[in-house]
Amino acid sequence: MEFAIGAILGLAIAAGATVTGFDKDRSFYPTVLIVIATYYALFAVMGEAYEVLTFELLAAGGFILVAIVGYRTSLWLVALGLVAHGIFDYSHDSLIENPGVPSWWPGFCLAIDATLGAWLITVLAKRSTQ
Numbered sequence: 001m002e003f004a005i006g007a008i009l010g011l012a013i014a015a016g017a018t019v020t021g022f023d024k025d026r027s028f029y030p031t032v033l034i035v036i037a038t039y040y041a042l043f044a045v046m047g048e049a050y051e052v053l054t055f056e057l058l059a060a061g062g063f064i065l066v067a068i069v070g071y072r073t074s075l076w077l078v079a080l081g082l083v084a085h086g087i088f089d090y091s092h093d094s095l096i097e098n099p100g101v102p103s104w105w106p107g108f109c110l111a112i113d114a115t116l117g118a119w120l121i122t123v124l125a126k127r128s129t130q
Contacts (some may be wrong), residue, residue, distance in 0.1 A: 002108040010115025018123070029078045029120050030067040036085055036113060037063035039105075040098060047100020055096050059088065075124055082117030086110040 013032075017023040037060040044053040063085055070077030089110040092101070 002104040003111045006108040006111025007115050010112040010119070013112075014116055014119035018119075023120075023123065026075065027071060029075060029082070029116070030071040032116060033067040033070075033078055033081050033085065034064050036082070036109070037067070039109070040092065040096070040101065043100035043102075043105070044098050045100070047098065049099050052096055052098050056098065059096070063088075075120065079117050079120040079124060082113050082120065086113035086117065089113060 014023075017028055022028050041053060041056040041060055044050065044056045063081055066081035066084070067078060070079075070081060086109070088095075089106045092098075092106055
């Protein structure tokens, strides 16, 4: 169920951003990636798992760097960063054991990240053919 909810919310966010024009601002999707990247650090604090907080912050830092570089160079990098974060979600439990992460989160976040990444890829591909 978490996959369906994540995909539906991802579509709603992406479609809403397009309809309102929020995604015309180059910073929209990089900002989304930065926010998404910080949730595992939040879960570490909520779960009082301070021993994994450094690892979560390092992982978040990598995605934040992708968002910044993508913002400055190419939004294609941001789209790939969103999809890559979805893959990270899928494998997170095998990489970092964070007891603060809700059991449903990896599937939910994978679906929302992949949906947002796919939407951005579609938008960028459409722009490049116009």
